[in-house]
Amino acid sequence: MKTRLLTASDVSKIMRMKDVLVAVETAFRDYGNGAAQMPPKLYLTLSQFNGDFRAMPAYVEGSAGIKWVSVYPDNPKIGLPTVMATINYSDPQTGFPLAIMDATELTNYRTGASGGVAAKYLARPDSQTFGLVGAGAQARTQLLAVTNYFNFTKIKIWSPVEEQIDALATEFPELPIEGAAIEEAAACNIVSTTTPVRAYIIERGWVSPGAHINAIGADAVGKQELDPQILKDAKVVVDDVAQAKHSGEINVALSGGLFHES
């Protein structure tokens, strides 16, 4: 028996958002039903290098494995990605290491797919417009995922970096992409926010009635993108309560007493 090794380019060649969406939806369902296992992440924090590693083992029927992911915010200064990841994919019946693969882009796809599955079940089926606040790697996979389920008449993208909007428009010429003011992007029927901000940038008043928001950017204590009043007025759905309270969009509003678990 051999262990298959997949480089970043091997993974990119075979990874399709359609398949990732099915995998992520199945995993969410199994986790909700108690058929999957996902122990809390184990952190190795190296504050002297302003970085950390996260060990993320998991089991779903037929598959077991671990993602080992590093988060080093200073990396872009030296030409490396902030987030890098590998997955060791193991046979759950014997433990045999079936494959070891680069998982940096797969991590982006998984996050995109989470937004796609969320919009599939939580957004209004007649949603016509899609707004992206932020236009980086996470916005790209939101676009790939959410457009699987909706035929948008307009996709409005706001970014402080004009070139990022152009790059998305060039990559997806079949999509009705246009640059927009942040208020316009935030007023769409479905909105994905993918910025690294700490003080919120989406005002309550901008959001349309019945909108669905994928608040993707907040991934650490102290980060938020949405006016807490949006959380108060919305039906808030999270994948994992403990994780979301710790470092998801709700963490700042919760710790500030502006939002409460019902």
Added chain:
Amino acid sequence: MKTRLLTASDVSKIMRMKDVLVAVETAFRDYGNGAAQMPPKLYLTLSQFNGDFRAMPAYVEGSAGIKWVSVYPDNPKIGLPTVMATINYSDPQTGFPLAIMDATELTNYRTGASGGVAAKYLARPDSQTFGLVGAGAQARTQLLAVTNYFNFTKIKIWSPVEEQIDALATEFPELPIEGAAIEEAAACNIVSTTTPVRAYIIERGWVSPGAHINAIGADAVGKQELDPQILKDAKVVVDDVAQAKHSGEINVALSGGLFHES
């Protein structure tokens, strides 16, 4: 930058017990001084397959990484090892995955080296005889490690499987290896026990005054190799108190009230 991939045979070609002993001694020292990090293992338990995975991240100066190890006791029936492991070795300054390697044999070497370092500091320097109780993969690395520090006049090996003793004698013709009764092996100046038993097999009366024992076999709740009276009379030294209390040699005597933390 490239990630180096090392197969089991690549690792075997370059791994030398001398180097592993230095690495393990350094890691123990750094961990004791608080300069290393080793969070508690994270388990993924798949009881339906009688197996589990363990995620073991760690940091020592200059190195970070994780070992992903599977323990499937039924594997030998289908020709696979009980324990299989891989290590993802990462740059602690950037998180970059420097190497991914097979770590099954490296795990055996590490366990052997722990016994070697223990004997170096805890056994009497004039130790003349070395006893091995059990003669499998763990006994082999005990032999490789402990003999780095002592010139034994006799190495007495007990095993219910005669061929294992012959195999060690053939592999190490320069060592004074001989088969022995279990009482004889247990009476040596340094003793390494590497059996999977649950009811103890080493009697208090067999052990010589001033002997040093590496009790390697107990690695799970309910496992023990030594008469609890040995623990009572000995100076007991463990590497990690929490881990040792949970599943090391002392776990059965502790939970049975036959041994107490001072």
